[in-house]
Structure formats: structure tokens, C-alpha cells
Amino acid sequence: MALVRLQTEDFRNLSPEPVSFSSSFNLLYGANGSGKTSILEAIGYLGLGRSFRVSRHKAVVRHGQTRFTVFGGLDRGTDDGGDYRPGNSGGLSHRLGIARDVTLKETILRVDGENVRSLSRLAKHLPVSVIDPGVFDIVAGGPGKRRQFLDWAVFHVEPSFASIWQQCQRVTSQRNQTLRNGRLDESLLRVWDSQYALLSEQLSEHRQATFDQFSEAFERLVEEVDVPWTRGLKLEFFPGWDRSQSLSEILRNHREQEMKMGHTLYGPNRADIRLKFQGRPVAETFSRGQQKTLVILMKIAQGMVLSRLGRQVTFLLDDINAELDMGHRAMLAQKLRSLGSQVFITSIEHPAPESLWGTSDVPEHRMFHVEHGKLTEE
Ligand SMILES: Nc1ncnc2c1ncn2[C@@H]1O[C@H](COP(=O)(O)OP(=O)(O)OP(=O)(O)O)[C@@H](O)[C@H]1O
DSSP states (O other): OOEEEEEEESBTTOOSSOEEOOSSEEEEEOOTTSSHHHHHHHHHHHHHSSOSSOSOGGGGBOTTOSEEEEEEEEOSOGGGOSOOOTTOGGGOSEEEEEEEETTTTEEEEEETTEEESOHHHHHTTOOEEEESGGGGHHHHSOHHHHHHHHHHHHHHHOTTHHHHHHHHHHHHHHHHHHHHTSSOOHHHHHHHHHHHHHHHHHHHHHHHHHHHHHHHHHHHHHHHHTOGGGTTEEEEEEOSSOTTSOHHHHHHHTHHHHHHHTSOOSSGGGOEEEEEETTEEHHHHSOHHHHHHHHHHHHHHHHHHHHHTTOOOEEEEOSGGGTSOHHHHHHHHHHHHHHTOEEEEEESSOOOHHHHHTSSOOOOEEEEEEETTEEEEO
16 A cells, blocks of 8 residues: 555644655655655654654644644555545545644544554554665664664564564563562562563564565575675574573573663563674674665565565655665665555755666656645646
């Protein structure tokens, strides 16, 4: 499915007029501060339930207002073969909505006209993958970014993942409270340990299964694109503890250490994707340019995993001109085309489609000029 209609109310500087998009490529250009990233951010809200650039909802509410709303209409996917045009609401397969009142601290989520309680009910309809300057932290940053990267795919591949993840977070925080208590309550800790170990195993099995699909897709991709420096690259899933022992055993053996630290030190909150090149961490070995290309390849491989399951990913490419050279931009655009993804690409200058795809055979796309938060199609 693809997002073919968007309407916002009091979202940053965006105009409240509805906009219709192509289910394949959408090119958005406009001056600094015109609202390009805000459009991607609004789309991101429907697929992630949060902003991909700020942590507080408050920042996105139009100045002077207390509540914003984002509505989205999805089509039936690339099989529809067409664009959504206003007045043709019969073509929509799902309608999504998210509103946040920052004074009441209340979020309302809607799917097809009905209120839903969990964010996963909303997010599962629109797999949104962001490629912006911050995305390169997946390689350069800490394990948290890589966990987030992996979990996004696990969430879309394995329907029970969100609920297990939430239960595991709850048990972890209760376990942490007991650890922080100062005196050893062994019987209570054993209760938490057994629940925690069980949920951790389930969570890690799902992560491992999705990671295996991801790494297989990554290997295929690397062969296809033939990037010589990726030979010798090894991607490995680390579940958060040494798998040669059971997690319960590790917890028992590190009781004192965990009591001293006052929180859980082993388990899924320590999981990581380890990226090594000839045995060394990639972040210490690869150049900035190589790290960026690697992240792009990882993002495409993720798209391949979902595509194999018949899920269309909506990619949001924000300001990548500054980050990637023409060759890598063309490789990315061509791959996203062959995946049948929906793509939004922003740029400051009027884009030249031929140079974007590196060929005169450009795919179907729609072009929008963004000015003062308003989109005008060309
Ligand atoms: N909460 C808000 N309410 C009203 N206007 C806002 C709010 N937050 C940001 N703005 C304004 O909205 C505009 C949109 O910013 P945005 O980051 O989307 O622009 P952009 O086109 O992506 O710019 P750039 O090319 O510089 O990245 C900016 O002019 C900004 O000052």
C-alpha cells in the first residue's frame, strides 16, 4: 500500500489543503524553510507515530496552537498502477489519522474511521523508512540505532513482535525497580527473571529470524551492485547476551553486578547488529562515504525483505543530495524503482529526473513545488 492522500491541520507551517501523491515517485523541491521536511515528517507520523527529527510532539504543532492532526489515505499498492486523484475516494483501501493535543497530552489514533488504542494498529499499514542525514548513525552511532533499525523490520515481518516487545519492556522496568531496591529480594527477582528470560528468548527469536532474511537480502544486493569494498564485510546479530549460556543462568551468575548497577545488564536491550570488516568494527575502518553507502545498502535490503512478503515500503529521502554523490543517488533511486517502493524525495533545487535515475528512461513520478508550506504540482 502507498500513501496517496495527505491532509494536515496545524502541523508546523503546512497548509491544510489536501494533497494527492503518486504511489511510486514524488519529487518535492523548494527553498530552505519552505516545508519539505515537514511534509515527510507528517507522513512519518502515520507510519511511526512520532517525528523522525524531534523527540517532542510539541515542536510540530503550529506555533500558537495546542493540537495537530495528520490524515492519510492509502491505496491498494503498486498493483493499482495508478495515482489517487481527489474525488476518487473509492480507490482508498485505508484511512489513517493521528492527532495529538499537547496540553492534554492526549493522542488519538484512527484507522478507517474508528479509534484504535495501540500505535501498532496504525503503523502496520504504512511501513515508512526514513533516509535523512541522521540515518548514517546506524553505522557510526551506538547499538540503539541499529536495534531500532532491526526492530522496524521485525515489527512489519512478525505480527506478535510489538506485543512481546512491550511486555518485555514492562517486565524489565519492574525487574530494574527490584534491583534498585538496595536489598536482595531473591524470591521476587526469580519471579521477574523467569518472565524476563522467557520474553527475551521470544523477542530474540523473532529478531534473529528477521535478521537472517535481512542478511540474505543484503548479500544478494551486494553481489548485484558489485561494490568491491563490501567483500570481507560481516553482519552479525548479537541478541544481548552470550548465547552459549541460558539467559537465566547469566542473570543468576551476575546478580551482584546487576544489584550494584541497579539495572538489567543482559538481554534484548543490549542487542546489536555487529558490522565488521575483516574482523574490525566498520565504524573504525570505513571512510564516511563508505559508511553512508553501507547504510543505504542496509536500508534497501530491508526494503527487499518486506517486498518479498508483499509489503510496499514508503521511503522518505530527505536532503540526500548533500550526503550522496550522483552515482550512489542513482543506484538508490534505481533499486527503489525495481522494488516498486513508494518514494518521496526532497531537494532545494528543481530536480532533473534524468540525473536522479542516471538514465533518460525515468519512471513515472509526480513533481511538486513547496512554498510556504503549500504544495503545487507541476
Ligand atoms: N511549530 C511550527 N509552527 C509553525 N511554523 C514552524 C513550526 N516549526 C517549524 N516551522 C517553520 O516551518 C518551516 C518548515 O521547515 P522545514 O524544516 O520543513 O523546511 P525545509 O523545506 O525542509 O527546509 P530545508 O531545506 O532548510 O531543510 C520553517 O520555515 C520553520 O521555521
